[in-house]
Amino acid sequence: MTSAATDGTTRAAPATSGRPVYLAPLDLSDALAMLAEDAAGTAILGGGTVVMPRLATGAERPGRLLDLAAVPGLADVTTAGGTSTLGATVTYATLLGRSVHPLLRQVARGITGGPQIRNQGTVGGSLCHANPASDLPAALAALGARVTLERPGARRTLSLADFVVGPYQTAIAPGEILTAVEIPDGDARYGYVKIKHGHSSWPLAVAAARISRAGRHAITVTLGAAVTRPTSIEINLDGELGASLTPSQAVVVAETVRAAGGDWWADELATARYRRRVCGVLAVRAIDDALRKEPSA
Amino acid sequence: MSPEVMTTVNGKPVALTAPAATPLADVLRDELGLTGTHLGCRNGDCGACTVLIDGRPFKSCLVPAGRVRQRDVRTIEGIGEEGELTAVQQAFWDANAFQCGFCLAGTLLCATAALDHDPNATEEELADAQAGNLCRCGGYRKILEAALAAAQTLRRR
Numbered sequence: 001m002t003s004a005a006t007d008g009t010t011r012a013a014p015a016t017s018g019r020p021v022y023l024a025p026l027d028l029s030d031a032l033a034m035l036a037e038d039a040a041g042t043a044i045l046g047g048g049t050v051v052m053p054r055l056a057t058g059a060e061r062p063g064r065l066l067d068l069a070a071v072p073g074l075a076d077v078t079t080a081g082g083t084s085t086l087g088a089t090v091t092y093a094t095l096l097g098r099s100v101h102p103l104l105r106q107v108a109r110g111i112t113g114g115p116q117i118r119n120q121g122t123v124g125g126s127l128c129h130a131n132p133a134s135d136l137p138a139a140l141a142a143l144g145a146r147v148t149l150e151r152p153g154a155r156r157t158l159s160l161a162d163f164v165v166g167p168y169q170t171a172i173a174p175g176e177i178l179t180a181v182e183i184p185d186g187d188a189r190y191g192y193v194k195i196k197h198g199h200s201s202w203p204l205a206v207a208a209a210r211i212s213r214a215g216r217h218a219i220t221v222t223l224g225a226a227v228t229r230p231t232s233i234e235i236n237l238d239g240e241l242g243a244s245l246t247p248s249q250a251v252v253v254a255e256t257v258r259a260a261g262g263d264w265w266a267d268e269l270a271t272a273r274y275r276r277r278v279c280g281v282l283a284v285r286a287i288d289d290a291l292r293k294e295p296s297a
Numbered sequence: 298m299s300p301e302v303m304t305t306v307n308g309k310p311v312a313l314t315a316p317a318a319t320p321l322a323d324v325l326r327d328e329l330g331l332t333g334t335h336l337g338c339r340n341g342d343c344g345a346c347t348v349l350i351d352g353r354p355f356k357s358c359l360v361p362a363g364r365v366r367q368r369d370v371r372t373i374e375g376i377g378e379e380g381e382l383t384a385v386q387q388a389f390w391d392a393n394a395f396q397c398g399f400c401l402a403g404t405l406l407c408a409t410a411a412l413d414h415d416p417n418a419t420e421e422e423l424a425d426a427q428a429g430n431l432c433r434c435g436g437y438r439k440i441l442e443a444a445l446a447a448a449q450t451l452r453r454r
Contacts, residue, residue: 022301022317022363048359049341052320056339056358065318069364093353114429115407116347116356199428200342 020055020065028071032152032177035066039174042066046089046125049117068124074179086181088124092117101183102293103190103208107139110194112202124178127160130229132167132265133202135194138224140181141232142190142208148180149173157182164229167265188212191289193282194225197269204270205278209286217241221257221283226275228263235283244288253287254280304365306331307375317363322346324362325372333373334402337431344403344430348372354403354410356429373402376409384454385409388447389440396434403430408444416451423448 020043025031035042043051043062054060068074074087077100084101094100095108096118111118126136127147141160148157149172163171172178191209196202205226212218219235235256237249245253258280264272302313306329315324320339325331325348337343339358346358349371377383382390385408395401404427411418411426418426423444432440 017316019316019318022361024317024363024366045361048361048364052359052361053340055318056320065361067361067364112428113341113356114344114354115410115426116344116354116403116429117341119353119355120341120359200431 020062022065022067024067024070026070026072028074028150028177028179029152031066031068031071032150032175034064035177036152036175038064044068044128044177046122046128047091047117047120049113049121050125050129068177074124079185082185084183084185086123086183088122088178088180090123091119092121093119095123101143101190103139103143103192106192107135107194111135112196112200123181127163127181128170128172128178130164130166130168130170131202132228133204133225133267133269135203135206135224137164138206138222138230139192139208140183141224141230142210142220142222143183144186146182147178148182149176150179151175151177155179160230161232167228187214189290189293191286191291191293193285193289195278195282202269205275205282207279207282207286209283209290211241211287211290219253219287221253221286223257223262223279223283226262226265226270226279228265231260231262233257233260233262233283235287241291244291245284250284253284257283302362302366304368304370306370307372313362315362317361319362320358321348321360321362321365321370322357325357325370331372331374335399337399342431343400344407345400347403347406347430349406349410352410352413354407354429371406373405376406383409384450385412385444385447388443388450392439392443392446394436394439394443396436400430400432400434400436404432404436404440408440408447411444412448412451416448418448420445 023034041063043065045051045067068089074089076087078085092108092111095104145160146157147163165171189211194203194206196204203225206224208222210220220232222232224230235253258276264276266272301317313324315328322334322336325334335345337345341356341359346356347354348357350368407426424441
């Protein structure tokens with residue numbers, strides 16, 4: 001995780017060793033207090049998959065590294081009263097656990113980088129980095145997740161849509177730490193599909209489909225990796241939902257998604273035009289994935 | 298210089314003096330002389346820096362040394378006994394599963410960890426265990442064959 005500015009601006013000069021000072025608080029209030037001493041000069045570490053490469057290239061030169069790995073409770077998934085809470089340092093490996101929502105298990109299985117990165121990458125880190133070409137933010141948006149941000153003596157929660165405000169841009173304020181993600185229990189069917197160039201590539205596009213069980217089977221498709229921020233699109237279909245979309249329903253889905261006018265993302269992996277085109281297909285596949293699967297837990 | 302991090306590497310307690318924010322890969326190589334852990338990208342892509350921490354694989358270029366305080370770190374030098382190859386090492390040898398060896402810390406340790414975790418790991422699971430490792434010599438198929446052969450050997454024991 002990084003503190004607010006992710007544009008590579010230089011911060012406080014590092015310690016004389018040339019390395020940032022390493023801080024490993026043992027509880028959250030210590031972590032918050034340490035951060036408050038010099039928020040602008042501190043990089044917050046979740047799994048290290050984003051911050052450590054930036055230190056290696058010199059893209060970031062914080063004076064201090066605040067490692068959250070030793071703060072108890074942040075690495076846990078807990079369920080209580082209709083809400084699942086993912087601590088900020090929950091790793092993708094933890095998301096493979098049985099008590100975790102099937103959509104998140106599916107996302108975790110497909111994370112690029114092998115078992116090593118699954119052991120290292122964190123939920124909080126992925127969200128705070130807010131790379132448009134990311135899997136997890138879209139899946140969390142599809143699940144209606146809310147993020148908890150804390151500073152000494154204060155806490156606030158935001159919806160995913162309000163937290164991820166643009167490419168690599170979040171609403172986190174200097175001095176805040178993202179401590180948890182809350183997912184309300186719901187009884188919907190979910191599908192998920194991701195495409196990437198090759199096994200070791202970042203995703204080009206992901207689509208998460210949510211089909212409500214009640215009444216008219218409302219369908220929402222949430223796009224990620226192809227847009228500047230996770231984008232949810234309501235789909236209105238005629239006719240019943242069978243075991244898969246009919247050809248005419250598929251056309252409506254693809255056209256609705258392509259016309260939704262999201263801020264399509266372009267980078268070295270793909271153009272905006274390509275992603276827009278492909279997302280139409282992915283939305284169909286994600287919905288079919290939901291229709292084909294077992295009912296969610 | 299006073300030690301910053303107390304840890305265990307390949308079964309031996311060590312007191313690391315490098316700054317705790319130093320990537321573990323650099324500490325293992327430069328301070329402990331364990332150069333079997335390689336640096337290919339410093340970006341978490343190639344896997345050549347893989348080590349086992351408490352038995353699980355991590356890319357050590359991404360791990361600040363402070364994080365392994367009181368943990369058990371195992372590098373490629375630290376698996377098996379002196380003079381005796383493990384089943385996985387023997388299988389890699391027999392299958393010609395490495396050429397230049399640059400990727401070996403990743404491929405060997407991931408196969409080892411996967412089979413330590415589950416000796417009955419399927420081919421799909423053993424392939425997935427390698428998903429974070431790049432091999433420029435193109436050994437991928439041989440690496441998987443070696444892992445499968447090691448699994449067979451371990452099941453027979």
